[in-house]
Amino acid sequence: MATMQRMQAKGLELFYSKGYYNTSVDDVLKELSMSKGAFYYHFDSKEDFFIQIVQNLLARKVYSTLIEPIEGHENPIWNITKCFEDVLESAVNNEMDFGCLLSNFLSEFNGRNETIMKHLNDILSIWEVNLVYALQKGKSNDHLDRHVDCEAVATYLMSAYFGVRTLMAGASPSARKYRFMGQLKQYFRLIEAKNVTV
Amino acid sequence: MATMQRMQAKGLELFYSKGYYNTSVDDVLKELSMSKGAFYYHFDSKEDFFIQIVQNLLARKVYSTLIEPIEGHENPIWNITKCFEDVLESAVNNEMDFGCLLSNFLSEFNGRNETIMKHLNDILSIWEVNLVYALQKGKSNDHLDRHVDCEAVATYLMSAYFGVRTLMAGASPSARKYRFMGQLKQYFRLIEAKNVTV
DNA sequence: ATAGTTACCGACCGAGTCGTCGGTTTAAGT
DNA sequence: ACTTAAACCGACGACTCGGTCGGTAACTAT
Numbered sequence: 001m002a003t004m005q006r007m008q009a010k011g012l013e014l015f016y017s018k019g020y021y022n023t024s025v026d027d028v029l030k031e032l033s034m035s036k037g038a039f040y041y042h043f044d045s046k047e048d049f050f051i052q053i054v055q056n057l058l059a060r061k062v063y064s065t066l067i068e069p070i071e072g073h074e075n076p077i078w079n080i081t082k083c084f085e086d087v088l089e090s091a092v093n094n095e096m097d098f099g100c101l102l103s104n105f106l107s108e109f110n111g112r113n114e115t116i117m118k119h120l121n122d123i124l125s126i127w128e129v130n131l132v133y134a135l136q137k138g139k140s141n142d143h144l145d146r147h148v149d150c151e152a153v154a155t156y157l158m159s160a161y162f163g164v165r166t167l168m169a170g171a172s173p174s175a176r177k178y179r180f181m182g183q184l185k186q187y188f189r190l191i192e193a194k195n196v197t198v
Numbered sequence: 199m200a201t202m203q204r205m206q207a208k209g210l211e212l213f214y215s216k217g218y219y220n221t222s223v224d225d226v227l228k229e230l231s232m233s234k235g236a237f238y239y240h241f242d243s244k245e246d247f248f249i250q251i252v253q254n255l256l257a258r259k260v261y262s263t264l265i266e267p268i269e270g271h272e273n274p275i276w277n278i279t280k281c282f283e284d285v286l287e288s289a290v291n292n293e294m295d296f297g298c299l300l301s302n303f304l305s306e307f308n309g310r311n312e313t314i315m316k317h318l319n320d321i322l323s324i325w326e327v328n329l330v331y332a333l334q335k336g337k338s339n340d341h342l343d344r345h346v347d348c349e350a351v352a353t354y355l356m357s358a359y360f361g362v363r364t365l366m367a368g369a370s371p372s373a374r375k376y377r378f379m380g381q382l383k384q385y386f387r388l389i390e391a392k393n394v395t396v
Numbered sequence: 397a398t399a400g401t402t403a404c405c406g407a408c409c410g411a412g413t414c415g416t417c418g419g420t421t422t423a424a425g426t
Numbered sequence: 427a428c429t430t431a432a433a434c435c436g437a438c439g440a441c442t443c444g445g446t447c448g449g450t451a452a453c454t455a456t
Contacts, residue, residue: 003403017309021219024443035405036445042403046444103364107305110367111215121368152377155365159378160354163361166301167353169308170319179350180357187385201433222413233435234415240433244414 004042006032008053016101019108020050047116054105054119061098062123067130076138077188080131084161084184088177091168100165128154148191160184202240204230206251214299217306218248245314252303252317259296260321265328274336275386278329282359282382286375289366298367301360326352346389358382 010032014023025039025046043049069083070076091097102123109116131154138144164180208230212221223237223244241247267281268274289295300321307314329352336342362378 019219019306019310021217022310025445026443036407037405037447037449038403040445103361104305104308106364106368107302108217110302112217112220117368124365124368149377149380152380155362155374155377156358156381159361159365159374160358161361162364163301163357163359164353166304166360166364167322167357170304170315170322176353176357179347179353182347182350183354183385186388187381190384190388223415224413234437235417235435236433238415 003034003038007034007039007042007049008057011049012053012057012101013096015050015053016096016104020105021108025049047113050116051119054116054123058098058101058105059123059126062102062127066099066127070130070134073137073141075141075143076134077143077192079134080157081181081185081188085181088164088168088181091165092173092177097165099161100169103162103165106162124158128158131157142193144191145193153191156187201232201236202250205232205237205240205247206255209247210251210255210299211294213248213251214294214302218303219306223247245311248314249317252314252321256296256299256303257321257324260300260325264297264325268328268332271335271339273339273341274332275341275390277332278355279379279383279386283379286362286366286379289363290371290375295363297359298363301363304360322356326356329355340391342389343391351389354385 007028011023011028014028014031018027025036029036029039039049043052065087066083069086070079072079087097087099091100102120105116105120106124109120132150135144135148135150135153139146139148139150144150160180164176167180168176205226209221209226212226212229216225223234227234227237237247241250263285264281267284268277270277285295285297289298300318303314304318304322307318330348333342333346333348333351337344337346337348342348358378362374365378366374
Protein backbone atom coordinates (compact mmCIF):
# COMPACT_ATOMS: atom_id res chain seq x y z
CA MET A 1 0.00 0.00 0.00
CA ALA A 2 2.63 2.48 1.06
CA THR A 3 4.68 1.42 -1.94
CA MET A 4 1.85 2.18 -4.33
CA GLN A 5 1.44 5.62 -2.82
CA ARG A 6 5.14 6.37 -2.99
CA MET A 7 5.13 5.38 -6.63
CA GLN A 8 2.14 7.53 -7.42
CA ALA A 9 3.49 10.56 -5.64
CA LYS A 10 6.82 10.31 -7.42
CA GLY A 11 5.06 9.57 -10.70
CA LEU A 12 2.98 12.71 -10.44
CA GLU A 13 6.09 14.71 -9.65
CA LEU A 14 7.92 13.46 -12.72
CA PHE A 15 4.94 13.62 -15.06
CA TYR A 16 4.46 17.18 -13.90
CA SER A 17 8.00 18.26 -14.59
CA LYS A 18 8.75 16.23 -17.72
CA GLY A 19 5.38 15.29 -19.17
CA TYR A 20 3.86 11.84 -19.55
CA TYR A 21 5.41 10.76 -22.83
CA ASN A 22 8.76 12.14 -21.86
CA THR A 23 8.94 10.26 -18.57
CA SER A 24 9.73 6.57 -18.65
CA VAL A 25 8.68 4.00 -16.11
CA ASP A 26 12.37 3.44 -15.50
CA ASP A 27 12.79 7.11 -14.61
CA VAL A 28 10.23 6.76 -11.84
CA LEU A 29 11.74 3.49 -10.68
CA LYS A 30 15.26 4.85 -10.62
CA GLU A 31 14.28 7.73 -8.34
CA LEU A 32 12.63 5.30 -5.98
CA SER A 33 15.33 2.62 -6.26
CA MET A 34 12.69 0.09 -7.12
CA SER A 35 12.40 -2.59 -9.74
CA LYS A 36 10.26 -3.17 -12.79
CA GLY A 37 8.74 -6.12 -11.00
CA ALA A 38 7.41 -3.98 -8.19
CA PHE A 39 5.88 -1.60 -10.68
CA TYR A 40 4.10 -4.22 -12.73
CA TYR A 41 3.00 -5.98 -9.61
CA HIS A 42 1.01 -2.92 -8.58
CA PHE A 43 -0.04 -1.52 -11.96
CA ASP A 44 -1.17 -3.06 -15.22
CA SER A 45 0.63 -0.60 -17.44
CA LYS A 46 2.06 2.88 -17.62
CA GLU A 47 -1.36 4.14 -18.69
CA ASP A 48 -3.05 2.44 -15.76
CA PHE A 49 -0.44 3.98 -13.47
CA PHE A 50 -1.23 7.42 -14.81
CA ILE A 51 -4.98 6.98 -14.52
CA GLN A 52 -4.59 5.91 -10.90
CA ILE A 53 -2.58 9.03 -10.26
CA VAL A 54 -5.21 11.18 -11.92
CA GLN A 55 -7.99 9.69 -9.86
CA ASN A 56 -6.19 9.41 -6.55
CA LEU A 57 -4.00 12.50 -6.49
CA LEU A 58 -4.97 14.94 -9.21
CA ALA A 59 -8.74 14.78 -8.71
CA ARG A 60 -8.45 15.23 -4.97
CA LYS A 61 -6.00 18.08 -5.23
CA VAL A 62 -8.08 19.91 -7.80
CA TYR A 63 -10.97 19.54 -5.42
CA SER A 64 -9.09 20.86 -2.40
CA THR A 65 -7.37 23.75 -4.18
CA LEU A 66 -9.93 24.87 -6.75
CA ILE A 67 -13.35 23.69 -5.60
CA GLU A 68 -13.48 23.56 -1.81
CA PRO A 69 -12.25 27.16 -1.41
CA ILE A 70 -15.18 28.51 -3.42
CA GLU A 71 -17.88 26.59 -1.61
CA GLY A 72 -20.08 28.14 1.01
CA HIS A 73 -22.61 30.92 1.06
CA GLU A 74 -20.34 33.92 0.99
CA ASN A 75 -19.78 36.10 -2.04
CA PRO A 76 -18.45 33.76 -4.78
CA ILE A 77 -16.61 36.61 -6.43
CA TRP A 78 -14.57 37.18 -3.34
CA ASN A 79 -13.98 33.44 -2.91
CA ILE A 80 -12.87 32.94 -6.48
CA THR A 81 -10.58 35.94 -6.37
CA LYS A 82 -8.94 34.65 -3.21
CA CYS A 83 -8.71 31.13 -4.61
CA PHE A 84 -7.03 32.26 -7.85
CA GLU A 85 -4.74 34.58 -5.94
CA ASP A 86 -3.58 31.75 -3.68
CA VAL A 87 -3.12 29.17 -6.36
CA LEU A 88 -1.24 31.54 -8.67
CA GLU A 89 0.98 32.62 -5.82
CA SER A 90 1.96 29.04 -5.14
CA ALA A 91 2.62 28.70 -8.88
CA VAL A 92 4.99 31.69 -8.71
CA ASN A 93 6.83 29.89 -5.92
CA ASN A 94 7.27 26.86 -8.17
CA GLU A 95 5.07 24.66 -6.05
CA MET A 96 3.08 22.04 -7.85
CA ASP A 97 -0.05 23.62 -9.26
CA PHE A 98 -2.68 21.00 -9.86
CA GLY A 99 -4.84 23.22 -12.02
CA CYS A 100 -1.87 23.80 -14.25
CA LEU A 101 -1.23 20.08 -14.31
CA LEU A 102 -4.74 19.59 -15.54
CA SER A 103 -4.24 22.12 -18.30
CA ASN A 104 -0.88 20.66 -19.32
CA PHE A 105 -2.22 17.14 -19.44
CA LEU A 106 -5.23 18.27 -21.45
CA SER A 107 -2.83 19.65 -24.04
CA GLU A 108 -0.56 16.64 -23.95
CA PHE A 109 -3.26 14.02 -24.40
CA ASN A 110 -5.63 15.91 -26.64
CA GLY A 111 -6.11 13.82 -29.77
CA ARG A 112 -3.53 11.30 -28.56
CA ASN A 113 -5.19 9.20 -25.88
CA GLU A 114 -8.96 9.08 -25.66
CA THR A 115 -9.09 7.08 -22.44
CA ILE A 116 -6.95 9.47 -20.48
CA MET A 117 -8.72 12.47 -22.00
CA LYS A 118 -11.98 11.13 -20.67
CA HIS A 119 -10.65 11.02 -17.11
CA LEU A 120 -9.21 14.51 -17.40
CA ASN A 121 -12.44 15.86 -18.83
CA ASP A 122 -14.30 14.36 -15.90
CA ILE A 123 -12.23 16.42 -13.50
CA LEU A 124 -12.65 19.47 -15.70
CA SER A 125 -16.39 19.14 -15.73
CA ILE A 126 -16.55 18.69 -11.97
CA TRP A 127 -14.72 21.96 -11.61
CA GLU A 128 -17.05 23.58 -14.11
CA VAL A 129 -20.20 22.33 -12.41
CA ASN A 130 -19.00 23.58 -9.04
CA LEU A 131 -18.06 26.96 -10.44
CA VAL A 132 -21.47 27.35 -12.04
CA TYR A 133 -23.15 26.24 -8.85
CA ALA A 134 -21.19 28.70 -6.74
CA LEU A 135 -22.04 31.51 -9.13
CA GLN A 136 -25.72 30.63 -9.16
CA LYS A 137 -25.80 30.58 -5.40
CA GLY A 138 -24.15 33.99 -5.50
CA LYS A 139 -26.94 35.17 -7.72
CA SER A 140 -29.67 34.04 -5.36
CA ASN A 141 -27.80 35.66 -2.48
CA ASP A 142 -27.69 38.96 -4.35
CA HIS A 143 -23.93 39.00 -4.69
CA LEU A 144 -24.10 38.68 -8.45
CA ASP A 145 -26.14 40.65 -10.89
CA ARG A 146 -29.16 38.62 -11.86
CA HIS A 147 -28.56 39.04 -15.59
CA VAL A 148 -25.26 37.18 -15.41
CA ASP A 149 -24.87 34.02 -17.50
CA CYS A 150 -23.23 31.72 -14.95
CA GLU A 151 -22.16 29.06 -17.46
CA ALA A 152 -20.46 31.69 -19.58
CA VAL A 153 -18.68 33.20 -16.59
CA ALA A 154 -17.47 29.76 -15.52
CA THR A 155 -16.12 29.02 -19.01
CA TYR A 156 -14.46 32.39 -19.06
CA LEU A 157 -12.86 31.94 -15.66
CA MET A 158 -11.52 28.50 -16.49
CA SER A 159 -10.12 29.80 -19.74
CA ALA A 160 -8.45 32.72 -18.05
CA TYR A 161 -6.92 30.53 -15.38
CA PHE A 162 -5.58 27.91 -17.78
CA GLY A 163 -4.24 30.60 -20.04
CA VAL A 164 -2.43 32.59 -17.43
CA ARG A 165 -0.73 29.42 -16.20
CA THR A 166 0.55 28.70 -19.69
CA LEU A 167 1.74 32.25 -19.97
CA MET A 168 3.37 32.28 -16.53
CA ALA A 169 5.34 29.22 -17.53
CA GLY A 170 6.97 31.29 -20.26
CA ALA A 171 8.53 34.22 -18.48
CA SER A 172 8.11 36.77 -15.66
CA PRO A 173 5.43 34.81 -13.84
CA SER A 174 5.16 37.25 -10.98
CA ALA A 175 4.51 40.29 -13.15
CA ARG A 176 2.01 38.40 -15.25
CA LYS A 177 0.19 37.13 -12.22
CA TYR A 178 -0.12 40.68 -10.93
CA ARG A 179 -1.39 42.06 -14.23
CA PHE A 180 -3.76 39.19 -14.70
CA MET A 181 -5.30 39.48 -11.26
CA GLY A 182 -5.78 43.20 -11.76
CA GLN A 183 -7.80 42.69 -14.90
CA LEU A 184 -9.72 39.80 -13.40
CA LYS A 185 -10.84 42.05 -10.58
CA GLN A 186 -11.94 44.61 -13.15
CA TYR A 187 -13.96 41.94 -14.89
CA PHE A 188 -15.58 40.88 -11.64
CA ARG A 189 -16.90 44.40 -11.12
CA LEU A 190 -19.01 43.80 -14.20
CA ILE A 191 -20.87 40.84 -12.83
CA GLU A 192 -21.32 42.15 -9.32
CA ALA A 193 -24.82 43.01 -8.21
CA LYS A 194 -26.00 46.52 -9.13
CA ASN A 195 -24.23 46.56 -12.47
CA VAL A 196 -26.31 45.85 -15.54
CA THR A 197 -24.91 43.34 -17.99
CA VAL A 198 -26.42 41.57 -20.98
CA MET B 199 14.17 24.07 -51.62
CA ALA B 200 10.74 22.69 -52.43
CA THR B 201 11.67 19.51 -50.61
CA MET B 202 12.58 21.40 -47.45
CA GLN B 203 9.28 23.23 -47.54
CA ARG B 204 7.27 20.06 -48.05
CA MET B 205 9.07 18.50 -45.11
CA GLN B 206 8.44 21.49 -42.89
CA ALA B 207 4.76 21.72 -43.80
CA LYS B 208 4.20 18.05 -43.10
CA GLY B 209 6.31 18.27 -39.96
CA LEU B 210 4.18 21.07 -38.58
CA GLU B 211 1.05 19.12 -39.38
CA LEU B 212 2.23 16.05 -37.49
CA PHE B 213 3.77 17.94 -34.58
CA TYR B 214 0.46 19.76 -34.29
CA SER B 215 -1.65 16.64 -34.17
CA LYS B 216 0.65 14.32 -32.22
CA GLY B 217 3.09 16.56 -30.39
CA TYR B 218 6.83 16.85 -30.85
CA TYR B 219 8.05 14.04 -28.64
CA ASN B 220 5.32 11.76 -29.88
CA THR B 221 6.18 12.23 -33.55
CA SER B 222 9.21 10.47 -34.95
CA VAL B 223 11.28 11.61 -37.87
CA ASP B 224 10.28 8.35 -39.55
CA ASP B 225 6.61 9.30 -39.19
CA VAL B 226 7.20 12.47 -41.16
CA LEU B 227 9.30 10.64 -43.73
CA LYS B 228 6.76 7.88 -44.20
CA GLU B 229 3.99 10.33 -45.00
CA LEU B 230 6.20 12.00 -47.55
CA SER B 231 7.67 8.75 -48.93
CA MET B 232 11.12 10.15 -48.37
CA SER B 233 14.27 8.76 -46.86
CA LYS B 234 16.32 9.44 -43.78
CA GLY B 235 19.08 10.64 -46.06
CA ALA B 236 16.97 13.40 -47.50
CA PHE B 237 16.01 14.53 -44.02
CA TYR B 238 19.51 14.68 -42.60
CA TYR B 239 20.78 16.30 -45.75
CA HIS B 240 18.52 19.29 -45.13
CA PHE B 241 18.43 19.38 -41.33
CA ASP B 242 21.02 18.83 -38.63
CA SER B 243 18.69 17.08 -36.23
CA LYS B 244 15.07 16.67 -35.24
CA GLU B 245 15.45 19.71 -32.98
CA ASP B 246 16.93 21.79 -35.79
CA PHE B 247 14.03 20.67 -37.99
CA PHE B 248 11.54 21.86 -35.40
CA ILE B 249 13.24 25.21 -34.88
CA GLN B 250 13.21 25.83 -38.64
CA ILE B 251 9.49 25.10 -38.64
CA VAL B 252 8.94 27.47 -35.73
CA GLN B 253 10.83 30.28 -37.42
CA ASN B 254 9.59 29.75 -40.95
CA LEU B 255 6.01 28.65 -40.48
CA LEU B 256 4.81 29.24 -36.96
CA ALA B 257 6.22 32.73 -36.54
CA ARG B 258 4.79 33.89 -39.86
CA LYS B 259 1.40 32.35 -39.25
CA VAL B 260 1.14 33.85 -35.79
CA TYR B 261 1.95 37.16 -37.39
CA SER B 262 -0.65 36.87 -40.12
CA THR B 263 -3.45 35.53 -37.95
CA LEU B 264 -2.91 37.25 -34.61
CA ILE B 265 -0.87 40.38 -35.24
CA GLU B 266 -1.61 41.76 -38.70
CA PRO B 267 -5.39 41.78 -38.13
CA ILE B 268 -5.04 44.10 -35.15
CA GLU B 269 -2.73 46.60 -36.79
CA GLY B 270 -3.98 49.90 -38.15
CA HIS B 271 -5.53 52.96 -36.63
CA GLU B 272 -9.05 51.73 -36.10
CA ASN B 273 -10.49 50.78 -32.73
CA PRO B 274 -8.23 48.02 -31.36
CA ILE B 275 -11.08 46.57 -29.32
CA TRP B 276 -13.07 45.96 -32.46
CA ASN B 277 -10.03 44.55 -34.23
CA ILE B 278 -9.14 42.18 -31.43
CA THR B 279 -12.71 41.00 -31.08
CA LYS B 280 -12.90 40.26 -34.78
CA CYS B 281 -9.49 38.59 -34.75
CA PHE B 282 -10.34 36.29 -31.82
CA GLU B 283 -13.74 35.54 -33.32
CA ASP B 284 -12.14 34.47 -36.61
CA VAL B 285 -9.37 32.41 -35.16
CA LEU B 286 -11.62 30.60 -32.70
CA GLU B 287 -14.10 29.90 -35.47
CA SER B 288 -11.40 28.25 -37.54
CA ALA B 289 -10.44 26.28 -34.42
CA VAL B 290 -14.02 25.04 -34.12
CA ASN B 291 -13.76 23.85 -37.71
CA ASN B 292 -10.65 21.86 -36.83
CA GLU B 293 -8.39 23.95 -38.97
CA MET B 294 -4.87 24.44 -37.76
CA ASP B 295 -4.80 27.18 -35.18
CA PHE B 296 -1.35 28.63 -34.87
CA GLY B 297 -2.04 30.42 -31.64
CA CYS B 298 -3.10 27.15 -30.14
CA LEU B 299 0.02 25.52 -31.52
CA LEU B 300 2.05 28.13 -29.71
CA SER B 301 0.25 27.41 -26.47
CA ASN B 302 0.57 23.62 -26.86
CA PHE B 303 4.26 23.83 -27.62
CA LEU B 304 4.84 26.15 -24.69
CA SER B 305 3.34 23.47 -22.45
CA GLU B 306 5.20 20.64 -24.12
CA PHE B 307 8.65 22.18 -23.95
CA ASN B 308 8.37 24.05 -20.70
CA GLY B 309 11.17 22.81 -18.46
CA ARG B 310 12.19 20.22 -21.03
CA ASN B 311 14.04 22.08 -23.78
CA GLU B 312 15.48 25.49 -23.08
CA THR B 313 16.56 26.17 -26.67
CA ILE B 314 13.15 25.58 -28.15
CA MET B 315 11.46 27.47 -25.32
CA LYS B 316 13.55 30.49 -26.18
CA HIS B 317 12.31 30.49 -29.77
CA LEU B 318 8.71 30.07 -28.66
CA ASN B 319 9.02 32.84 -26.11
CA ASP B 320 10.35 35.10 -28.82
CA ILE B 321 7.15 34.65 -30.80
CA LEU B 322 5.10 35.12 -27.68
CA SER B 323 6.78 38.36 -26.86
CA ILE B 324 6.33 39.69 -30.39
CA TRP B 325 2.62 39.06 -30.04
CA GLU B 326 2.63 40.74 -26.64
CA VAL B 327 4.50 43.79 -27.86
CA ASN B 328 2.15 44.24 -30.79
CA LEU B 329 -0.92 43.86 -28.61
CA VAL B 330 0.37 46.47 -26.20
CA TYR B 331 1.23 48.77 -29.08
CA ALA B 332 -2.21 48.41 -30.64
CA LEU B 333 -3.86 49.14 -27.30
CA GLN B 334 -1.70 52.18 -26.68
CA LYS B 335 -2.53 53.52 -30.10
CA GLY B 336 -6.18 52.95 -29.26
CA LYS B 337 -5.69 55.03 -26.16
CA SER B 338 -4.23 57.95 -28.03
CA ASN B 339 -7.05 57.70 -30.57
CA ASP B 340 -9.62 57.86 -27.77
CA HIS B 341 -10.96 54.40 -28.35
CA LEU B 342 -9.72 53.18 -24.98
CA ASP B 343 -10.17 54.74 -21.62
CA ARG B 344 -7.00 56.56 -20.70
CA HIS B 345 -6.69 54.86 -17.31
CA VAL B 346 -6.28 51.45 -18.90
CA ASP B 347 -3.09 49.52 -18.17
CA CYS B 348 -2.22 48.28 -21.65
CA GLU B 349 0.36 45.72 -20.53
CA ALA B 350 -2.11 44.20 -18.14
CA VAL B 351 -4.83 44.05 -20.78
CA ALA B 352 -2.44 42.37 -23.20
CA THR B 353 -1.44 39.76 -20.61
CA TYR B 354 -5.05 39.18 -19.81
CA LEU B 355 -6.05 38.77 -23.45
CA MET B 356 -3.26 36.34 -24.20
CA SER B 357 -4.17 34.33 -21.11
CA ALA B 358 -7.81 34.22 -22.06
CA TYR B 359 -7.03 33.16 -25.60
CA PHE B 360 -4.61 30.39 -24.62
CA GLY B 361 -6.98 29.17 -21.97
CA VAL B 362 -10.06 29.00 -24.11
CA ARG B 363 -8.16 27.01 -26.69
CA THR B 364 -7.13 24.46 -24.07
CA LEU B 365 -10.70 24.29 -22.90
CA MET B 366 -12.15 24.01 -26.39
CA ALA B 367 -9.87 21.04 -26.99
CA GLY B 368 -11.68 19.23 -24.20
CA ALA B 369 -15.33 19.25 -25.20
CA SER B 370 -18.13 21.29 -26.81
CA PRO B 371 -15.80 23.78 -28.50
CA SER B 372 -18.56 25.67 -30.20
CA ALA B 373 -20.56 26.35 -27.05
CA ARG B 374 -17.45 27.33 -25.17
CA LYS B 375 -16.35 29.67 -27.92
CA TYR B 376 -19.74 31.38 -27.83
CA ARG B 377 -19.73 31.78 -24.05
CA PHE B 378 -16.15 32.96 -24.02
CA MET B 379 -16.68 35.59 -26.70
CA GLY B 380 -19.74 36.87 -24.87
CA GLN B 381 -17.78 37.47 -21.69
CA LEU B 382 -14.83 38.91 -23.57
CA LYS B 383 -17.11 41.50 -25.11
CA GLN B 384 -18.39 42.34 -21.65
CA TYR B 385 -14.83 42.81 -20.48
CA PHE B 386 -14.07 45.07 -23.42
CA ARG B 387 -16.87 47.41 -22.38
CA LEU B 388 -14.82 48.10 -19.27
CA ILE B 389 -11.82 49.42 -21.06
CA GLU B 390 -13.66 51.37 -23.73
CA ALA B 391 -13.42 55.13 -23.64
CA LYS B 392 -15.92 56.86 -21.36
CA ASN B 393 -15.85 54.15 -18.72
CA VAL B 394 -13.74 54.81 -15.66
CA THR B 395 -11.41 52.02 -14.58
CA VAL B 396 -8.57 51.90 -12.09
C1' DA C 397 6.79 -28.62 8.68
C1' DT C 398 4.54 -27.32 4.54
C1' DA C 399 1.90 -25.02 1.38
C1' DG C 400 0.25 -20.76 -0.32
C1' DT C 401 0.14 -15.72 -0.78
C1' DT C 402 2.04 -11.20 -1.08
C1' DA C 403 5.51 -8.21 -2.44
C1' DC C 404 9.31 -7.63 -4.96
C1' DC C 405 13.68 -8.42 -8.00
C1' DG C 406 16.18 -7.69 -12.42
C1' DA C 407 17.61 -9.95 -16.74
C1' DC C 408 15.59 -9.97 -20.90
C1' DC C 409 12.60 -9.15 -25.23
C1' DG C 410 10.95 -6.84 -29.26
C1' DA C 411 9.64 -2.69 -31.05
C1' DG C 412 10.80 1.73 -31.94
C1' DT C 413 14.00 5.97 -31.61
C1' DC C 414 17.56 9.31 -33.53
C1' DG C 415 21.28 9.75 -36.17
C1' DT C 416 25.26 7.87 -39.45
C1' DC C 417 27.36 6.55 -43.54
C1' DG C 418 28.65 4.45 -47.88
C1' DG C 419 26.58 4.53 -52.00
C1' DT C 420 23.48 6.25 -56.07
C1' DT C 421 21.15 9.43 -59.13
C1' DT C 422 20.78 13.75 -61.56
C1' DA C 423 22.17 17.86 -63.56
C1' DA C 424 25.33 21.45 -64.58
C1' DG C 425 30.06 23.08 -65.87
C1' DT C 426 34.04 22.52 -68.80
C1' DA D 427 33.20 12.63 -72.17
C1' DC D 428 34.66 13.74 -67.69
C1' DT D 429 34.34 16.03 -63.20
C1' DT D 430 31.96 17.72 -59.51
C1' DA D 431 28.60 18.63 -56.32
C1' DA D 432 23.84 18.72 -54.82
C1' DA D 433 20.08 15.80 -53.64
C1' DC D 434 18.66 11.65 -52.13
C1' DC D 435 18.56 6.50 -50.67
C1' DG D 436 18.07 2.97 -47.01
C1' DA D 437 20.59 -0.40 -44.18
C1' DC D 438 22.58 -0.14 -39.98
C1' DG D 439 24.30 1.00 -35.10
C1' DA D 440 23.55 2.45 -30.58
C1' DC D 441 20.26 3.22 -27.54
C1' DT D 442 15.58 3.68 -25.02
C1' DC D 443 11.05 2.20 -24.23
C1' DG D 444 7.12 -0.48 -22.24
C1' DG D 445 6.30 -4.80 -20.81
C1' DT D 446 7.29 -10.07 -19.47
C1' DC D 447 8.74 -13.72 -16.73
C1' DG D 448 11.14 -16.96 -13.83
C1' DG D 449 12.78 -16.57 -9.50
C1' DT D 450 12.86 -15.43 -4.27
C1' DA D 451 12.26 -13.80 0.49
C1' DA D 452 9.00 -12.97 4.15
C1' DC D 453 4.85 -13.96 6.18
C1' DT D 454 0.59 -16.51 7.21
C1' DA D 455 -2.60 -20.52 7.54
C1' DT D 456 -3.08 -25.09 8.27
